[in-house]
Amino acid sequence: MIGTFIGKSITKIEKLFKFNASSFPGKVVLKLFPEYLKKVKYPENIIMVTGSSGKGSTVSLICDILKNNNQKVCTNKEGSNLIFGVATAIVNSVRGKKLNADALVLEVDERYLKIVTKHIKPKYLIVNNITRDQPPRQGTFDIVFNEIAKGLSEETNLIVNGDDPILRKFSLIHKGNITYFGLDKTKYSYKDRDDIKDYSYCPKCHNKLIFDYYHYGSVGNYKCTKCDFKRDNIDYSITKVDYKNNEITINNDKIKVKNYILFNLYNIAGVYSLCSMLNIDKDIIINTIENSEINKKIFNEFEIDNRKYCILNCKAENNATYNLSLIYTAMDKEKKTIVLGLREISRRYNHFDLSWLYDIYFELLNESNIDKVICAGPYAYDIATRLKYANIKEENIIILKDLTDIKETIDNKTKGNIYAILNFDYVNPFIEKVQVKEEEK
Amino acid sequence: MKITIGYLYYDLLNLYGDSGNIKTLKYHLEEQGIDVKIEYLSVGDKKDFSKLDLIYIGSGTEDNILVAIDDLKKDKKELEKYIKDNKFVLATGNSVELFGNYIISKNKKTKTLGIFDYVSMYQKRIVKDVNIKTDIIDENIIGFENHVGNILTYDESIIKLDNFYGTYIIGPLLVRNPKFCSYFIKELILSKNKEFEFKEENYKLDELAYSNVK
Numbered sequence: 270m271i272g273t274f275i276g277k278s279i280t281k282i283e284k285l286f287k288f289n290a291s292s293f294p295g296k297v298v299l300k301l302f303p304e305y306l307k308k309v310k311y312p313e314n315i316i317m318v319t320g321s322s323g324k325g326s327t328v329s330l331i332c333d334i335l336k337n338n339n340q341k342v343c344t345n346k347e348g349s350n351l352i353f354g355v356a357t358a359i360v361n362s363v364r365g366k367k368l369n370a371d372a373l374v375l376e377v378d379e380r381y382l383k384i385v386t387k388h389i390k391p392k393y394l395i396v397n398n399i400t401r402d403q404p405p406r407q408g409t410f411d412i413v414f415n416e417i418a419k420g421l422s423e424e425t426n427l428i429v430n431g432d433d434p435i436l437r438k439f440s441l442i443h444k445g446n447i448t449y450f451g452l453d454k455t456k457y458s459y460k461d462r463d464d465i466k467d468y469s470y471c472p473k474c475h476n477k478l479i480f481d482y483y484h485y486g487s488v489g490n491y492k493c494t495k496c497d498f499k500r501d502n503i504d505y506s507i508t509k510v511d512y513k514n515n516e517i518t519i520n521n522d523k524i525k526v527k528n529y530i531l532f533n534l535y536n537i538a539g540v541y542s543l544c545s546m547l548n549i550d551k552d553i554i555i556n557t558i559e560n561s562e563i564n565k566k567i568f569n570e571f572e573i574d575n576r577k578y579c580i581l582n583c584k585a586e587n588n589a590t591y592n593l594s595l596i597y598t599a600m601d602k603e604k605k606t607i608v609l610g611l612r613e614i615s616r617r618y619n620h621f622d623l624s625w626l627y628d629i630y631f632e633l634l635n636e637s638n639i640d641k642v643i644c645a646g647p648y649a650y651d652i653a654t655r656l657k658y659a660n661i662k663e664e665n666i667i668i669l670k671d672l673t674d675i676k677e678t679i680d681n682k683t684k685g686n687i688y689a690i691l692n693f694d695y696v697n698p699f700i701e702k703v704q705v706k707e708e709e710k
Numbered sequence: 711m712k713i714t715i716g717y718l719y720y721d722l723l724n725l726y727g728d729s730g731n732i733k734t735l736k737y738h739l740e741e742q743g744i745d746v747k748i749e750y751l752s753v754g755d756k757k758d759f760s761k762l763d764l765i766y767i768g769s770g771t772e773d774n775i776l777v778a779i780d781d782l783k784k785d786k787k788e789l790e791k792y793i794k795d796n797k798f799v800l801a802t803g804n805s806v807e808l809f810g811n812y813i814i815s816k817n818k819k820t821k822t823l824g825i826f827d828y829v830s831m832y833q834k835r836i837v838k839d840v841n842i843k844t845d846i847i848d849e850n851i852i853g854f855e856n857h858v859g860n861i862l863t864y865d866e867s868i869i870k871l872d873n874f875y876g877t878y879i880i881g882p883l884l885v886r887n888p889k890f891c892s893y894f895i896k897e898l899i900l901s902k903n904k905e906f907e908f909k910e911e912n913y914k915l916d917e918l919a920y921s922n923v924k
Contacts, residue, residue: 401725404856405837409725411771465729469721470753475777477753621839621923622854624881627727650919654885657915658733666915 270309272302276360291349295356306356306388309363314372314547315389319382319417320397321410322590323532324350326564327397328376330540334557335372338549343370350378355385379413382420393546394421395428395539398532399435400486400589401467401628405620410435410467418442428542430535431503433488438472448546450538451503452531455510457600458482458489464630465588473498484531485592505542507534512600522551525559528568530581530597532590566696573703576679577686580700585614585692588628594690595630599637604685607634608675608699609652610645611692623651631659640684645669646695675702711902712745716762719770719778720750723805726856728768730882731802735766738895742909753781759792764898769803769880772815772832772858779808779822790825798898799874802883804830804857806869806876813859826871830859840867840879841923849889852923853879873901888916 279294298305318327325347332342345358355375362369377385379399396417399410407413414435421427423444429436431449440447460482468487471478476495483489492499509518516523517534519541526537537558544554563569569580579601581594598607614622634642634656642661644652649668656666667678672695679687689699717732732748739746751757759765770778782789793799807813807830813820815832822830840853844866851868855878861869869876875894877883884891892911899906 404726408835408856408858409771411773465724466721470774470777475753620837620854622856622881623886624727624730624854627730627733627882627885647922650915650922654915654919655730658730658737658885663915 270302270305270363270366272298272305273360273363275301276357280357280361291346292351292353292357294360295358296353298360299353299356306359308366309359310367311373311389312368312371313392315391316372316374316393316395316543317377317382317385317391318375318395318397319377319379319420320395321379321400321402321413321587322584323397323536324376326533326567327395327536327540328374329564330536330558330561331374331543333561334540334544334549334554335374337553337557340371341369342372342374343368344374345376347376350376351381352384352388355389380407380416382417386420386422390422391425393426393428393543395543396430396436396439397536397539398430398433398589400587401625402584402587402589403615403617404586404625405615405618405622414438421445426546428539428546430488430539431500432484432490434468434472434478434491434498435487437498437500441473448504448542449502450505450535450542451500452484452507452534452538453509454482454490455484456512457596458484462630463632464592465628471496471498485596486589488531505538505545507538510534520545522555524555527563528597529600530568531593533568566693569696569700571704574680578689578703579686580689580691580696582693582696583690585611586622586625588625591629591690594688595633595637598688598690599633601686601688602638604638604640606640606679606683606685606687607637607642608645608679608687608689608691609642610672610689610695610699611648612646612694612698613692614648616694623648626651626655629655631656631661634659634661638685639665641665641667641682643667643669643675643678643683645672645675647671672698672702675699679703711743711899711906712747713739713763713898713902714747714749714761716749716751716757716759716765718757718765718767719752719774719805721752722774722778723768723770723803725769725771725774725880726803727881728802731766731768731800731884734882734884734891735764735895738891738911739899741911742895742899742906744899753777757785757788759785759788762792762797763902764798764800765792767799767801767805767808769805769857772804775804775807775813776820778805779813779820782808782823786823786825789823793825793874796873796901798901799876800894801874801876803878803880804859806861806878807859809874809876810861826869826874828861828863830861832858833860834858836860836878842867844868844870846870847889847893849887851879851887851890852920853877853883853886854881856880873897885916886920888913888920891916
């Protein structure tokens with residue numbers, strides 16, 4: 270196909286000039302040949318992953334397992350998850366008319382799924398989660414749900430978190446098969462917490478949902494007070510989390526894990542479900558998960574001057590990522606200092622929306638044995654004001670307008686382990702500041 | 711003094727940090743030595759407005775606004791009486807649509823409470839920062855809007871009809887506007903006791919955050 274030649278040539282030229290535009294070749298090909306993607310012969314296993322958070326980590330774990338199962342995988346570059354990014358990945362793997370791979374694994378943006386699936390029908394679709402995320406762009410989580418729903422067709426096997434009522438809502442509209450993964454009650458599940466819940470009413474009959482327990486937000490064990498809508502039929506369930514031995518049990522398989530952030534556990538459960546459905550050898554699945562490297566952009570732990578640093582990557586305008594980090598932080602009962610900061614609310618638009626700060630349950634810090642909270646960055650006062658209304662004492666809040674003095678402040682004014690709950694744009698600047706000092710000594 | 715706040719549809723209309731307003735009200739009323747009670751009221755609950763001094767209601771998904779209208783219809787008379795008695799209402803985000811005559815979307819016209827004479831038209835989503843002068847306080851009111859409805863009869867971002875305050879500004883309106891918050895709380899207290907002696911208020915961080923807005 271001539272499109273393949275053009276796309277590959279552009280990619281080669283880009284590489285030659287060290288451009289890193291990972292969606293431009295696909296864009297050119299689709300502009301010239303709008304039907305290109307429909308004409309490619311794909312392998313049987315077309316897998317897509319979408320949702321508000323964790324798409325990249327999930328896709329990367331799936332690819333590792335398939336590769337360890339001696340399969341050749343075609344996938345898109347992390348974050349290049351719109352139609353042109355997908356097209357670029359495919360163009361570069363096509364030989365003749367065929368995709369030169371045993372499986373196609375794609376990370377797809379929530380709003381672009383309906384466009385991508387017009388060209389390529391997935392056999393499996395994992396939806397990790399649908400949460401509050403970038404409201405100026407996405408509107409509401411209901412809109413995101415409806416957008417994903419437009420990309421579904423009967424032949425797609427949907428794999429979703431059955432603990433989340435908004436994801437189980439797919440059972441009301443999806444005509445194909447649905448597989449649920451989940452997490453049973455743990456010692457950190459809770460019942461009475463005055464946090465924000467996305468879903469308190471039944472999507473089927475609009476009556477109140479009652480919860481036995483929550484893991485976060487409105488994710489947990491729910492049932493409708495009137496109709497039959499409830500958490501049940503969990504096909505792949507994490508039945509036990511062994512916090513002492515860093516081990517989870519899922520469908521009688523024990524898997525070592527590296528952190529207990531709930532999205533990590535759910536991502537593993539989702540990947541385990543998919544790979545079991547693909548009949549991949551259990552040992553390969555387990556070994557790959559256990560040996561997968563921690564994505565240090567998302568979770569990072571190190572020690573400096575005998576103090577533990579834990580870096581938790583969050584997304585502004587996405588309360589779930591912050592809430593899961595706060596839940597994780599509260600698991601550590603030792604004395605600790607919290608660092609909160611961000612540089613920009615959004616890379617996409619120049620708005621000044623801070624409402625999402627009030628959907629984060631900072632009140633949990635009161636149960637987290639906190640010495641000091643450092644608020645850093647251009648929005649430090651806004652974060653500090655939020656903490657004030659979470660009943661954090663003002664004398665325990667330190668405000669820094671940027672990261673210049675962060676290391677000195679941590680060293681001289683705070684005690685305990687450091688939990689840095691940062692927007693992704695502050696993760697590297699923070700690590701550079703605290704680590705550079707160490708090397709200079 | 712005791713002040714009872716009715717947090718209407720706390721579990722349904724809580725889309726954009728709306729609960730921040732409740733936290734702020736509680737903090738500053740208690741700062742004045744007032745006993746604050748929050749009544750959490752939602753779908754199917756019996757709503758006795760006569761017990762309330764302030765009704766707060768926040769923003770929700772378009773579907774949930776319809777659920778709220780459906781539930782609130784039966785309480786229309788009581789709510790109308792509450793507002794006519796000049797008691798306080800604060801409605802942020804798209805909940806302001808509940809109090810007009812209709813919500814008109816592409817394929818549907820939904821009758822709303824009809825307490826005030828306005829109509830909201832659903833069209834393209836409006837997403838914008840707000841920084842406006844009002845007749846309420848000297849300082850500009852700041853905030854953020856994110857909604858699909860549009861009330862054409864009001865070009866102001868805040869509708870003030872006696873003690874009814876409605877605005878499309880989402881989320882923590884009172885946090886982001888310390889002067890307005892102080893004014894609102896004083897009005898609320900004075901409506902209960904004209905002689906009230908106010909204690910010192912703490913808006914230090916709020917003021918610093920406010921003055922940080924470009």
